[in-house]
Amino acid sequence: MCSACGFPAAPGHWTEAGAATPHARLRERFRRVQVLNAALAGSGIKTHDGGIIPGIQVISAGGAQSIVPNLDALWGEFEKRTGRAFDPLDL
Amino acid sequence: MTQAIDGRLRLTIIGGFLGSGKTTWLRHQLHEQTFGAVHVIVNEAAAAPVDDALLSAADRLTLLAGACVCCAAQSDFQQVLLDLCDERSGLADATLRVQNIVLETSGLADPAAILSIIQTHPVLVRQIVVVETVVIVDAVNARSQITQEALCRQQIEAADRLILTKTDLATPQDLARLCATLRVIAPAATLSAASFGSPLHLQDPSPTDEPFALPQILEHEGSPINACQLDLGDTPDWTAFTVWLSALLHARGDQIVRVKGVVATPAGRLLLQTVRRAVQSPEILPDRATPVESDNTIAVIGRGFTQDQLAASFTHFCA
Numbered sequence: 001m002c003s004a005c006g007f008p009a010a011p012g013h014w015t016e017a018g019a020a021t022p023h024a025r026l027r028e029r030f031r032r033v034q035v036l037n038a039a040l041a042g043s044g045i046k047t048h049d050g051g052i053i054p055g056i057q058v059i060s061a062g063g064a065q066s067i068v069p070n071l072d073a074l075w076g077e078f079e080k081r082t083g084r085a086f087d088p089l090d091l
Numbered sequence: 092m093t094q095a096i097d098g099r100l101r102l103t104i105i106g107g108f109l110g111s112g113k114t115t116w117l118r119h120q121l122h123e124q125t126f127g128a129v130h131v132i133v134n135e136a137a138a139a140p141v142d143d144a145l146l147s148a149a150d151r152l153t154l155l156a157g158a159c160v161c162c163a164a165q166s167d168f169q170q171v172l173l174d175l176c177d178e179r180s181g182l183a184d185a186t187l188r189v190q191n192i193v194l195e196t197s198g199l200a201d202p203a204a205i206l207s208i209i210q211t212h213p214v215l216v217r218q219i220v221v222v223e224t225v226v227i228v229d230a231v232n233a234r235s236q237i238t239q240e241a242l243c244r245q246q247i248e249a250a251d252r253l254i255l256t257k258t259d260l261a262t263p264q265d266l267a268r269l270c271a272t273l274r275v276i277a278p279a280a281t282l283s284a285a286s287f288g289s290p291l292h293l294q295d296p297s298p299t300d301e302p303f304a305l306p307q308i309l310e311h312e313g314s315p316i317n318a319c320q321l322d323l324g325d326t327p328d329w330t331a332f333t334v335w336l337s338a339l340l341h342a343r344g345d346q347i348v349r350v351k352g353v354v355a356t357p358a359g360r361l362l363l364q365t366v367r368r369a370v371q372s373p374e375i376l377p378d379r380a381t382p383v384e385s386d387n388t389i390a391v392i393g394r395g396f397t398q399d400q401l402a403a404s405f406t407h408f409c410a
Contacts, residue, residue: 015337017373018329020358031330039334039408071334075341087342088335088404089396 013070026051036074043086045078099220099374100176102192104205107227108236108243109198112256114145116227117195119288121149129191132171134160136197151189159197161204168205169212176218192219201242202226202249207369220374221364226250226280230261233269234303237276244305247276248348248392249366255284258291271300278318279349279390319398321352321405323387328409329356335408343395344368352389360386 019025033049033056040046044061055067058077068074079085103126107113114133120126131149135156146152153171158164172192179188196205202224209215226246229236233255236243247253253273258266273282274296284291323332332354340347350365353376360383361373391401 014363014370014372015333017361017375018333018354018356018358024357028330031328032334035331035334035408038410039338071337072341075338079341085342086338088338088408089343089400091404091407 013072015071032056032071039088039091040078040086043078043082045081047074099218100179100192101190101222102194102209102219103222104202104224105193105195105227106200106202106224106246106249107196107198108229108232108240108246110232111198111227111229113195113198113227116254116256116285116288117193118146119285121146122288126191126193128189129193130175130189132168132192132194134164134168134195134197134200136199146195159199160194161196161200161202161208165208169208169215172209172215172219176214199242201245203245203366203369206249206366206371210369210371216372221371223251224249224366225252225254227254227256228269228273230255230258230266230269230284234265234272237272238303238306244276247273247280250277250280253277253280253282255282255293256286258284258293259286263294267294267297267300268303270294270296272302272305275302275305277392279351279392317392317394317397319391319393319396319401321389321391321398321401323354323389323405325387327354327356327387329354329361331409332405335405339404340365340368340370343393346395347391347393349392350389351392353383353386354389355382355386363389 016025016028019028029049029051033047036047036056046059048057048059053067055069056071056074057065057067058074058081059065060081064081066077068077075086105113105117117131121129121131129149130151130153131146132153132155133146135154136159155164155167155171158167160168175189175192182188194205196202206221209219209221226249228247233243237247255266255269261269270282270293273280282293284293336350340350344367347365348367350363352363354361354363358375360376360378362376363373364371
């Protein structure tokens with residue numbers, strides 16, 4: 001239940017719609033950083049999600065860390081850190 | 092019209108260029124009660140409204156005149172939607188609640204901008220789902236509008252359903268060429284015709300119909316628009332798919348006009364829709380006893396990429 005609108009079917013970010021149970025959500029978060037790190041290999045950016053702190057932790061090669069709430073924000077953060085957008089068609 | 096099982100209000104956007112026949116079409120649909128119990132929101136860019144008088148068949152109507160809801164009157168539009176949601180949640184009896192909203196946009200509105208207004212609002216995104224974008228195309232004037240007005244082309248690109256009007260005033264050759272052109276601009280949209288709102292038969296397409304030449308008027312428009320199909324496999328990896336798609340939309344949101352499809356996930360069959368960078372929160376569709384053929388095949392419509400590129404890129408993410 002969302003306390004702002006009182007409506008039970010509160011969807012999170014669209015990328016998180018594939019999991020209905022807390023268990024599945026946690027599994028999906030672990031899977032997400034696994035997919036991300038494979039895709040980001042060689043870019044100097046790594047991600048981490050221990051399942052405890054909400055959001056995705058973004059770590060640069062230089063050690064700078066930040067936490068982003070979702071995948072949309074992650075790609076924005078990637079662009080900010082590296083100066084270019086991550087284009088999946090250009091791998 | 093089917094009910095959303097998640098209880099959100101269902102919004103239909105009616106777009107189309109100035110004078111294309113939006114109000115005429117809508118008036119007939121209200122008369123026929125196609126939308127059921129519906130609240131109509133009419134937006135007019137001009138300060139002196141006339142459309143509301145024409146739509147007297149609507150039980151409930153809100154008029155927003157003087158500015159376009161996709162840009163200048165955004166906050167007014169949000170307020171109208173919020174009031175509707177408020178009123179609806181105040182009614183204990185579910186049968187009295189309005190289920191559908193129809194927004195008749197001004198002729199100058201970009202349907203994609205309206206979608207993102209709802210998607211970026213923290214309350215509206217949970218209360219309202221955009222079910223369909225209907226775009227009315229004037230068969231007489233469309234040719235010059237499509238070739239000259241970037242906005243007209245954007246409207247057509249965003250459509251789920253295109254309805255041709257004034258077809259009786261166009262020659263059969265011009266009409267056939269216009270249909271071919273529309274199929275190039277919006278390959279995934281369904282195309283039909285209507286006269287004063289009643290459906291008309293539209294001739295079947297023939298390969299000899301030559302589309303009109305489309306000069307470059309939009310930004311990022313170098314190559315023609317492609318409709319690609321992406322097969323996610325029998326058991327799609329939702330996580331890999333969303334990582335991939337979110338990156339793709341971030342990097343190429345201007346070139347990807349539309350993504351649409353149903354993905355089977357452990358949480359149910361999810362209907363995913365995007366218009367440019369705006370992604371609608373996925374709608375959970377009822378489960379079927381037998382697998383649906385079109386599930387797990389996503390239509391990706393845009394320019395600057397090929398179907399093979401998409402497939403190769405996605406496979407890379409699934410590894």
